[in-house]
Amino acid sequence: MNITGSLTQVLLIEDVSQIGHARRTAQRLAEDTGFDATDAGRVALVITELASNVLKHATRGELHLRTLPGKKANGIEIIAVDRAQGFDLQACLTDGFSTGGTQGIGLGAVSRQTEVFDVYADSRGAVILARFYSRRHKDSDLRLGVSQHSLHNDPACGDVWHLSIDGPNLSALVIDGLGHGEDAERAARAGEQAFALAPFASPVWLLEDIHQAMLGTRGGALAIAQFNGHLDTLTFTGIGNIGACLIAPDKSRGMASHPGIVGGQYRKAQPFEYAHVSGQLLIMYSDGLQSRWNLQDYPGLLHCHPAVIAAVLHRDFCRGRDDATVLVVALEAAHG
Known part of the structure; x- marks a missing residue:
C-alpha cells in the first residue's frame, strides 16, 4: 500500500457565515471520495457541529480537511483546531449540549457519527478529530x-x-x-x-x-x-x-x-x-x-x-x- 502525501485543506472559522461554506466543502469532498448520500450527510452534520463548537468556545479557529487512504476505499478526516483557554469537555460530550447558542447535538452524538473520534483540550486550546469511512466498506483505520x-x-x-x-x-x-x-x-x-x-x-x-x-x-x-x-x-x-x-x-x-x-x-x-x-x-x-x-x-x-x-x-x-x-x-x- 502506497500513500502519497497531500496538503491539509484549511477552512477558517471566524464568523457564523463560514459554517455553511464548511458544510458544503466537506460534503462535496465526501461525495467526490465516493461516499453515498447517508455517509456524506454524516460528514455534513459533524462539520457543522465542529464549526459551531469552535465559534462557541474559541470565537475563531480552523477546520482541517483531508482525504484518508484506505485499503478498500478512501475516507475523510476533519480536525477542529483552536487556541482558546479550554472548554468543559465533559459538558460538550453530553448529548443535546448546545455549542452554538441553539440546540446542539453534542460531541457525544458527534462521536457516534464517526468511525474514529478523539479530543485533546488544555489551557492552550482544543483539537478534535473526526474520521469517516464508508459504512458499506467497514475499512480499518491507520494509526x-x-x-x-x-x-x-x-x-x-x-x-x-x-x-x-x-x-x-x-x-x-x-x-x-x-x-x-x-x-x-x-x-x-x-x-x-x-x-x-x-x-x-x-x-x-x-x-x-x-x-x-x-x-x-x-x-x-x-x-x-x-x-x-x-x-x-x-x-x-x-x-x-x-x-x-x-x-x-x-x-x-x-x-x-x-x-x-x-x-x-x-x-x-x-x-x-x-x-x-x-x-x-x-x-x-x-x-x-x-x-x-x-x-x-x-x-x-x-x-x-x-x-x-x-x-x-x-x-x-x-x-x-x-x-x-x-x-x-x-x-x-x-x-x-
Missing part, C-alpha cells in the same frame, strides 16, 4: 496522522511525505526541497518518485537512487524511516535538517541526520538502527516546525490518536516562515 501546510497557502509545497506499508512493515519518507514554491516541490517530487519504486530497499542504495533522481533540481533535505514489524526494529537515514524522534511513555530519542543536500552534495550517510520500537511513536518533521517541543508538556497527549498529536504540534510550533510538515506514526505490527 497515523499528518499535518502539512505550504507557506502562505501556496498551491505548491516544497515538503513531500510518502508512506509505504507492506504487511507489518512500513517505510516513511519526508523531503524538504530547498526553499519553497514550484521549484522546491519539483525537487521533492523527483525524490519521492524514486523512493516509491523501492521503499524497502537497502537505505544506502535507496538514498543513492533518490540522489540521482534529484540531480539537476534544487535538491533538499531528506529522512527515511523503515520499520520492520517482524524484527521490531527501525532503520533511520537522514541528510539535512528533517527532524525525527522515537517517543515512548518513559523516554524520547532523537534520531541523527548527516549534513548535506540530496541532489547536491553529501557524504555517504550511515543508517542508524533502533531496536524494540513497537508501541512507540515515530515523529518526522520538516524545519517549518520548531524543534523545541516536548510531548511531556502535554499530559495525556501521547495516548491520543497520531492525527491529534500532529495537529497540536503544528498549531503550537509552526514557524510560519516556510512550508511545514509533521508526520506521526504509531509503530505497531498491526499495520498490515
